[in-house]
Amino acid sequence: MTDAIFKPKTRDIETEVEINAPMKAVWKALTDAEELTRWFPLEAGKNPDGTLRMSWRDEFCWDSRIEIAEPNRHFRIASVERLTDQQPAPDAAERSVTVAQPTATDFFLEARGGKTVLRLVHSGFSADAEWDALYDGTRRGWKFQLWSLRHYLENHRDTPRETAYVRIFLNKLSRQEAWQRLFSTKMLAREGRVENLLPGGRYALHTATGDYFEGVVQTFNPPQEFSATAENFNNGILQIQLDALFNYRDVNFYLFTYGISKQDVNAIESRMRGLLHKLED
Known part of the structure; x- marks a missing residue:
């Protein structure tokens, strides 16, 4: 008799946005480091090992391994979000204790009515209650970031x-x-x-x-x-x-x-x- 393989329960974030921009422009905004800095992180580039690095003044760093890159269709990154060693006071009330774990983010593109529809699926969040704050914060974060992407592409495309x-x-x-x-x-x-x-x-x-x-x-x-x-x-x-x-x-x-x-x-x-x-x- 063999032991059953335990797979922890996880939950996903799924949302979509309709963008009045060509599909190739949306694809470039998702995959090009310079374009990423025009709607998402403050800095972006490649690590020596080829992984994608996104950061916010080195306080938040997000290293991502590109797993799927089907131009104008499907972009998938597997990533771990981590914090630098800058630490706040330890006695703060109203705090949540979590440890970063690998997650995956899929971006699916399709044409619809002359516009581009971008569907995002961010998967791999633990279903444990201690992950509630991180899950909710990430859900809210993607809502804002996809609006930021649409705002950039519809109003300021190609502008730093x-x-x-x-x-x-x-x-x-x-x-x-x-x-x-x-x-x-x-x-x-x-x-x-x-x-x-x-x-x-x-x-x-x-x-x-x-x-x-x-x-x-x-x-x-x-x-x-x-x-x-x-x-x-x-x-x-x-x-x-x-x-x-x-x-x-x-x-x-x-x-x-x-x-x-x-x-x-x-x-x-x-x-x-x-x-x-x-x-x-």
């Missing part, structure tokens, strides 16, 4: 992206408390309100740094995420994201721009970094 990115760790505040402070008059909403916003509605925020953002809301999900177009930055994207993963809680500010100078974007990043570091004062 400049990003203002600030990440801080929370040591004292819960996510709910941090969210309330973020959108207070002392931080991001010196003028303007975000209560009761709905996707498709308009917003306008005057921040305590003197910066101004306005556009159309994509996601309003307190205390986790606010994302919207930033029309006054050449129709860029603004995202505020609060996460609780891997023993930490953090706040992430992103302003994704196209056709805006690196100098101007860096200046915004500097002002936002100074502002967000006062969040728990």
Whole structure:
């Protein structure tokens, strides 16, 4: 008698987006390192072993092995997401403990009504409860990233992206408390309100740094995420994201721009970094 092979239960994330762009443009955006940086990671390239490397200022690194590459049809990567050695305070409340495990991401393309439909399947997430936070965060993340891909291809195709990115760790505040402070008059909403916003509605925020953002809301999900177009930055994207993963809680500010100078974007990043570091004062 032989022992039965134990296969842990897993769950998948599946979603799709319709993009008004040629299939070859969508394929290139998924598979070309330079194109990837225009909608997904901040940096992308190849490792010495040929695997694909995507990173966010070296805080998050995602190494992927390309398993299937059928042009304009099917792209599959097998990957492990890992964190660098930058660690937040260990006593943070509202945290989730997880360990990264290999997952696979499939991108399927098809033509439909003159547009390209991209279907994504991200598989291999453990069904154990301790993986709930990672699963939910990844699900929300793909929803945003596919919108970012569509926004890039339909509005800024072939244009490099400049990003203002600030990440801080929370040591004292819960996510709910941090969210309330973020959108207070002392931080991001010196003028303007975000209560009761709905996707498709308009917003306008005057921040305590003197910066101004306005556009159309994509996601309003307190205390986790606010994302919207930033029309006054050449129709860029603004995202505020609060996460609780891997023993930490953090706040992430992103302003994704196209056709805006690196100098101007860096200046915004500097002002936002100074502002967000006062969040728990």
